[in-house]
Amino acid sequence: MSPEPEALRAAELRRQLHHHAHRYYVLDAPEIPDADYDRLFQELQALEAAHPGLLTPDSPTQRVGGRVLDGFTPVRHAVPMLSIRTETDTTAAGAEAFDARVRRELALPDDAPAVAYAAELKFDGLAINLRYEHGVLVLAATRGDGETGEDVTQNIRTIGQIPLRLHGTAPPVLEVRGEVYMRRDDFEHLNDAQRAKGEKTYINPRNTAAGAVRQLDPAITAQRPLSFFAYGLGELQGWPQPATHSATLDALAALGLPVCADRTVALGAAGLVAFHQAMGARRDVLPFDIDGVVYKVDSVALQQQLGFVTREPRWAVAHKYPAQEQTTTLRGIDIQVGRTGKLTPVAKLEPVFVGGTTVSNATLHNVFELRRKGVRVGDQVIVRRAGDVIPEVVGRVPGTRPAYVPNFRMPRACPVCGSTVLREKGGIDHRCSGGLFCGAQRKQALLHFAGRRAMDVEGLGDKIVDQLVDGGLIRTLPELYTLGVAKLAALERMGEKSAVNLVAALQQSKQTTLARFLYALGIRHVGETTAKDLAKHFGALDRIMDASVEQLLQVNDVGPVVAHSLRTFFDQAHNREVVEQLRAAGITWPEHDGSVAALGPQPLVGKTLVLTGTLPTLAREDAKALVEAAGGKVAGSVSKKTSYVIAGAEAGSKLDKARELGVPVLDEDGLRALLRGDGAGQDTGAGAAQAG
Numbered sequence: 250m251s252p253e254p255e256a257l258r259a260a261e262l263r264r265q266l267h268h269h270a271h272r273y274y275v276l277d278a279p280e281i282p283d284a285d286y287d288r289l290f291q292e293l294q295a296l297e298a299a300h301p302g303l304l305t306p307d308s309p310t311q312r313v314g315g316r317v318l319d320g321f322t323p324v325r326h327a328v329p330m331l332s333i334r335t336e337t338d339t340t341a342a343g344a345e346a347f348d349a350r351v352r353r354e355l356a357l358p359d360d361a362p363a364v365a366y367a368a369e370l371k372f373d374g375l376a377i378n379l380r381y382e383h384g385v386l387v388l389a390a391t392r393g394d395g396e397t398g399e400d401v402t403q404n405i406r407t408i409g410q411i412p413l414r415l416h417g418t419a420p421p422v423l424e425v426r427g428e429v430y431m432r433r434d435d436f437e438h439l440n441d442a443q444r445a446k447g448e449k450t451y452i453n454p455r456n457t458a459a460g461a462v463r464q465l466d467p468a469i470t471a472q473r474p475l476s477f478f479a480y481g482l483g484e485l486q487g488w489p490q491p492a493t494h495s496a497t498l499d500a501l502a503a504l505g506l507p508v509c510a511d512r513t514v515a516l517g518a519a520g521l522v523a524f525h526q527a528m529g530a531r532r533d534v535l536p537f538d539i540d541g542v543v544y545k546v547d548s549v550a551l552q553q554q555l556g557f558v559t560r561e562p563r564w565a566v567a568h569k570y571p572a573q574e575q576t577t578t579l580r581g582i583d584i585q586v587g588r589t590g591k592l593t594p595v596a597k598l599e600p601v602f603v604g605g606t607t608v609s610n611a612t613l614h615n616v617f618e619l620r621r622k623g624v625r626v627g628d629q630v631i632v633r634r635a636g637d638v639i640p641e642v643v644g645r646v647p648g649t650r651p652a653y654v655p656n657f658r659m660p661r662a663c664p665v666c667g668s669t670v671l672r673e674k675g676g677i678d679h680r681c682s683g684g685l686f687c688g689a690q691r692k693q694a695l696l697h698f699a700g701r702r703a704m705d706v707e708g709l710g711d712k713i714v715d716q717l718v719d720g721g722l723i724r725t726l727p728e729l730y731t732l733g734v735a736k737l738a739a740l741e742r743m744g745e746k747s748a749v750n751l752v753a754a755l756q757q758s759k760q761t762t763l764a765r766f767l768y769a770l771g772i773r774h775v776g777e778t779t780a781k782d783l784a785k786h787f788g789a790l791d792r793i794m795d796a797s798v799e800q801l802l803q804v805n806d807v808g809p810v811v812a813h814s815l816r817t818f819f820d821q822a823h824n825r826e827v828v829e830q831l832r833a834a835g836i837t838w839p840e841h842d843g844s845v846a847a848l849g850p851q852p853l854v855g856k857t858l859v860l861t862g863t864l865p866t867l868a869r870e871d872a873k874a875l876v877e878a879a880g881g882k883v884a885g886s887v888s889k890k891t892s893y894v895i896a897g898a899e900a901g902s903k904l905d906k907a908r909e910l911g912v913p914v915l916d917e918d919g920l921r922a923l924l925r926g927d928g929a930g931q932d933t934g935a936g937a938a939q940a941g
């Protein structure tokens with residue numbers, strides 16, 4: 250009996266979805282757009298709904314949903330999940346001690362060659378055992394006490410990186426062990442979203458990942474961005490394990506499991522020390538938290554020879570790094586005033602060594618978050634510094650408050666300029682209403698204006714800005730351009746030479762672009778991308794300053810908040826005055842007639858053109874700019890995807906190729922017709938004649 254066509258189609262859809270999920274989640278190299286994936290997914294969902302008999306446990310549709318549980322079922326591990334000994338000496342000595350111990354246990358003579366170790370990262374998450382039977386994920390369990398864990402299969406299925414079916418020929422039983430974790434950027438986004446909703450923020454990625462895996466409602470787990478790395482094995486039946494741990498990880502990757510690329514085979518103590526140092530130096534730029542590295546004797550035969558002491562293997566060790574979280578005393582709470590006037594409560598801490606540096610200030614974000622965390626002066630608080638994220642107070646140690654301490658209150662007057670502090674109705678942030686009257690805002694505005702992505706004034710750092718503002722030398726942005734060498738050279742830490750350089754840098758910054766200038770003004774909600782979009786759309790500053798909210802809303806990605814903010818900014822006479830003074834100081838940029846190039850129709854959207862030979866009047870760069878302004882792309886070589894070849898005198902092989910592929914060939918007049926939006930698709934043949 251042959252299978253029904255629906256069954257064949259469902260199997261084919263599952264195969265394709267597994268393939269694309271691996272490309273997307275594990276290799277980070279999707280082959281099809283998300284929308285195509287969604288279409289395949291929905292087709293399978295519909296098939297399964299119509300024919301429930303077609304549903305299989307490895308179906309990608311099983312990644313979402315599932316029912317809410319009353320509790321987790323205990324699972325006895327076929328092979329106990331052990332832990333590893335931790336080397337707390339974070340210096341090279343920690344690695345040397347491990348290598349010495351391994352050599353001693355193996356009774357290696359001093360002149361025996363170096364032992365080969367698999368060196369990998371120690372991921373900071375939650376250990377999970379994945380059981381695959383005949384290639385299908387049938388059970389996922391937490392470590393628990395090592396003997397018995399909990400069945401969290403429903404939740405683990407929601408993690409896109411974890412294959413529901415292994416690639417290639419699969420053995421009867423293969424248990425894979427690894428760590429479920431949360432990337433730092435995913436964690437930050439999650440907390441940003443919590444803040445925006447006015448809800449409690451999570452303390453760190455590890456606790457958040459662990460909490461998500463142990464959620465009784467899998468729909469909640471599905472909303473948490475979790476990731477996974479495989480690092481070991483459990484029970485095996487019918488799987489010929491490679492002879493080394495490093496080759497085992499390669500084999501797991503080939504089966505479609507995510508395996509971290511930051512690993513190596515290290516030789517002897519020197520190799521381990523080098524790995525520990527190299528990863529320590531990269532720790533802050535890794536996209537996820539690690540609390541150390543793990544060394545494992547690479548040879549499986551030697552691992553067996555070494556065996557275990559109680560619950561720990563003799564052949565592995567975790568070598569730690571300094572902690573990224575520490576407890577310290579909150580001495581006080583200061584208020585910092587930012588560029589847009591936002592008041593940020595900053596924790597003044599008993600200095601503490603965390604994440605590789607001494608931290609004495611940490612952000613508390615805003616007064617609501619401060620209240621939610623319940624921290625008060627005198628408390629023992631947890632400070633976190635991970636990666637390049639600014640240090641923050643994530644919570645307090647309960648039961649450490651010495652005596653009654655009043656709750657923190659935001660000041661009613663700006664601590665810098667005394668202006669009234671306001672909070673938008675329903676908003677989270679308190680702001681100083683002083684604007685550029687406020688020294689703190691003036692300083693930040695100057696630093697922003699001079700920043701690398703704005704006017705790019707090299708050498709104007711915060712020490713100089715502090716002096717310029719505090720000394721009353723500068724009250725407005727345009728006054729920056731009135732500074733002379735003599736005034737600057739008189740500042741602290743400023744020699745004659747630096748002063749000359751700074752004046753030159755200011756001079757140089759005057760030649761800029763409209764997008765940079767617009768961004769430099771520091772208009773609320775106008776970031777770099779928005780500034781570029783506005784510049785492209787309008788082409789000239791005056792058109793932006795005079796645009797109505799409706800006209801602003803026409804711009805790519807400009808919504809009501811941005812449009813309103815721009816209008817408010819340019820409606821204020823003093824802001825227009827600042828712009829005029831900056832122009833008078835000599836700041837210029839090229840403008841274009843937004844009405845033709847950018848606002849006009851874009852007849853070449855979706856078209857790719859190739860230019861070849863010399864056109865009668867248009868230089869190559871100008872032709873390219875015109876094509877791009879009309880929404881088209883210019884490519885360097887001719888292919889089937891080329892829409893037109895524009896050929897001038899002495900066109901060569903590109904013209905031959907165009908004829909071979911049947912791509913239309915146009916001359917300069919033909920190009921002009923395309924740019925006007927008429928004559929599209931007409932091969933004038935003129936280009937060919939000219940080139941001949």
Ligand code: IVH
Nearest residue numbers: 331332333369370371372376428480543562
């Ligand atoms: S191997 C028998 N490798 O660290 C060896 N563990 O006590 C079993 N961990 O909670 C563990 N990264 O979840 C191993 N690359 C790695 C690891 C790793 C993180 C965790 C593991 C366990 C603890 C080890």
